[in-house]
Amino acid sequence: MIIRRQNAILVPGPRRDVAARLTEWLKFRAHTALSEAVQEHAAALGAKVGRISVRDQKTRWGSCSPDRNISFSWRLIMAPPAILDYVAAHEAAHLLQMNHGPAFWKLVAKRIKNPEQATRWLRENGPELHRYG
Ligand SMILES: [Zn+2]
Incomplete structure (x- = not known):
């Protein structure tokens, strides 16, 4: 079990394997959070989602x-x-538009106020997220 406090993540148990256990926990939390978010967006857009998985893909966020x-x-x-x-x-x-055309961005804009800000954040800070694990 891993405990999350305001500014810390506590990993009880032997010091050995802490990194591996923490990574597993983060992957589990990622799957939960991303599943919830994508289900909500898909439902609002009237789209149906298939299977949702999390991986260690280096080149794409999704x-x-x-x-x-x-x-x-x-x-x-x-x-x-x-x-x-x-x-x-x-x-x-993308469930409705398998491209990055104007119709696609119109769908994104229905759900996200400032997508440019998010893409900029990922461009600038994305590499930093790959330093762990
Ligand atoms: Zn895309």
Whole structure:
């Protein structure tokens, strides 16, 4: 069990394997948070989601397959909640538009107030999220 306090994450038990246990916990939390977010965005947009998975993908924060399965980088759990929410909305919009055309961005804008801000944050701070694990 891992305990989260305001400015700390407590990992009880032997010091050995702390990094591995913490990473597992972060992946679990990432899956929960991203599943909730993407389900909410998809429902609001009137789209149906397939399977949701989290992976350690280095090149993309999320991806959506033609059979409606969505996968995310678990590292998004270390980003601010608004950023995680943006990526979830982005992939939910891909359920209806498998491109980055104007119709796609119109769907994203229905769910996220300032998508440019989130994409900028990811461009500037994304590499930092890959330093852990
Ligand atoms: Zn996209």
